[in-house]
Amino acid sequence: MAPSLSSTRAPPRARVPLQVRAAAAVAAKSSRTAAVPLPSQRVLDSCRTVAEHADQVRVGDAAAIDHAAHTILDGLVAGRYSTASWRAHPLHPQVADRHAAEFIFLLDLMNFSFWSDSDTLFTVTYRGIAYTGYWSLVAAINRARDEGIAITSAYRMATMLRETLQHVFRSDSETPISLFEERFEAIRQAGQVLLRRFGGSIVNLIKEARGSCQALIELVLQHFPTFDDRSTYKGKTVYLYKRVQILVADLWACFEGRGLGAFHDIDLVTMFADYRVPQGLVHLGLLDYSPALLAELHVGDLIPPGSATEVEIRTTSIWAVELVARRIKELLRKRTDLMETPMVNAILIDFYVWDYAKAHQDELAKIPIHRTRTIFY
Template identity: 90%
Template structure:
C-alpha cells in the first residue's frame, strides 16, 4: 500500500553547504569527490524515499497534517514548551556545565530498549520514586552518583566491569535491564575512544565541532559506531540516526542553545524514530498502519530490526514530523498573534509527542508499540 503524498509531500529541505569529505585526486587537482549530504539531510532524503514505496505504513494526508499541526502548536503554546522544558525534570542535570554534557553523552550511549517481554518493566527506585522506561536509566545514573560511582569518568567507562554494570543498573523489579552486554561494550569502547582521542572528555569533541551539530554528528558517527543507526530498504541505505541526533538535541535543550549547546544548524535535526513517538503519531492521525501490520503489533509479534516493516514505521515517523514542522512554521509566519512563540522545530515536536504519549497511556492503550529489540532505540 503506497502512500499518496501528492498533497502532503513538500520539496526536500534545501541542503546547507556540506564540507568536502575528500581531497582532489593527485592526478587531477580539479576533480573532487562529491561531498556527502549533511547527516540530517541524509536522514530526510532516505526516509522520504522509503515513504514513497512503503507497503505497511502511510503518512497522513494534507488534512491530517493540518489538524496535527494545529493540535501540536496549541499544545506547545499552552505548555510554553521550549528548550527550558528539558531541565525542568528533576532527574536531568540542573546546571548546564561540562558535567551535564558528559552526563548527556553517557545517557545517550545507553538510551535504548526499555520495553519488556513481560508485564513487569525494568524499574529503578530513586529517592522514593519508582521509574520505568527512559527515566529508569536516568535514575540509575543518578543513583550511582549518589553512591560515589562517577560513571562519566572516561577511565571508569573504559575499565567498567560486568559486576559494576550489574550493580549500577540493578533493577528494583524482577525484570533486569535489557541488553547488558551491548551496554557494557558501548560504555567501554566510548571510554577508550575518549581517552585515546579526546583527552578523556566528551566536551573536547563538542568543541571540535565548532558550533555545528551536523559536524558533531559526523564526529560521533566516525568514532562511536554504536550510534551509526542505519538500515537497508529495497537495496538502498536508509539513515535513521536516532541516538546521535537526540544526543545533540539533548545538549541543545540542556544548555538552551548556549555554550556547549550552541549550534547554528540545529534546525536541520529530524525527529528521533523510536517505538514510543510512532504510537503518538498514529493517535494524532499522522501515521496509518495496514490492517496486517496492526494485527501483528496487537498480537505482540516481534518486528525484526532492519525488516521492511520496522524501517517503514521509523522512516514514515521522521517524514510525518518533518511535514508537521514545516506546516507549523508556516502558521507562525501567517498568524501575527503567534509570532512571540519560541522557535519550533522537529526536536521540540518530538519531545512534545513523546511526553504526550507517556502522559496519556489510557488514550493510547489501543495503539500498540512496535516491539524491536535493538541498540539503536
C-alpha cells in the same frame, strides 16, 4: 661531471601566510565533500523515499497534518515546549556545565530498549520514586553518582567492571535491564575512544565540531560505531541516526542553545524514530497502519531490526514529523498576534509527541508499539 646542487635546486617558493593556507585547506576539503549530504539530510532524504513507497504504513493526509500542526503550535505558543522544558524534569542535570555534557553523553550511549517481554518493567527506585522506561536509565545514572560511582567519567567508563555496571543497573523489580552485554561493551569502548582520541573529555569532542551539530554527528558516527543507526530497504541504504541526533538535541536543550549546546544548524535535526513516538503519531492521525500490520502488532511478536516493517514504521514517522514542522512554520508566518515567535523544529515536535504518548498511555493502549529488540532505540 654531475651538475652542482645549486644548479638543480628549485627556486625558493613564496611564503604563503598561515591564514591563506588554512583557508585553502578548508576549501579543498569542502570541494571533496560537497557532494556528501549532511547527516540529518541523509536521514530526511532516505526516509522520504521509503515513506513515499511504503507498503504497510502511510503518512496522514493534509487534513491530519494541518490538525496536528495547529494542536502542537498551541503548545509551543503556550510555552509548554521549549529548550527550557528539558531541565524541568528533576532527574535531568539542573546545571548546564561539563558534568551535564558528560551525563548526556552516557545517557544517550545507553538510550535504547526499555520495553519488557513481560508485564513487569525494569524499575529503578530513586529517592523514593520508582521509575520505568527511559526514566529508569536516568534514575540509575543519578543513583550511581549519589553512591560515589563516577560513571560519567571517561576513565571509569573505559575501565568499567561488569560487576560494577550490574550494580549500577540493578533492578528494583524482577525484570533486569535488557541488552546488558551490549551496554557493557558500548560503555567500555566509548570510554576508551574518549581517552585515546579526545583527551578523556566529551567537551573536547563537542568543541571539535565548532558549533555545528552536523559536524558533531559526523564525529560521533566516525568514532563511536554504536551510534551508526542505519538499515537497508529494497536494496537501498536508509539512515535513521536516532541516538546520535538525540545526543545533540539533548545538549542543545540542556544548555538552551548556548555554550556547549550552541549549534547554528540545530534545525536540520530530524525527529528520533523509536517505538513510542510512532504510537503517538498513529493516535494523532499522522500515521496510518495497514490492517495486516495492526493485526501483526497486536499479536505482539518480535519485529526483527532492519525488517521492512520496522524500517517503514521508523521512516514514515520521521517524514510525518517533518511535514508537521513545515506546516507549523507556514502557520507562524501568518500569525500577527504573537508577541514572540516560538522556536519550531522537529526536536520540539518529537518532545511534544513523546510526552503526549507517555501522558496518555491508557488511551493509547489500543495502539500497540512495535517490539524490536535493538541497540538503536
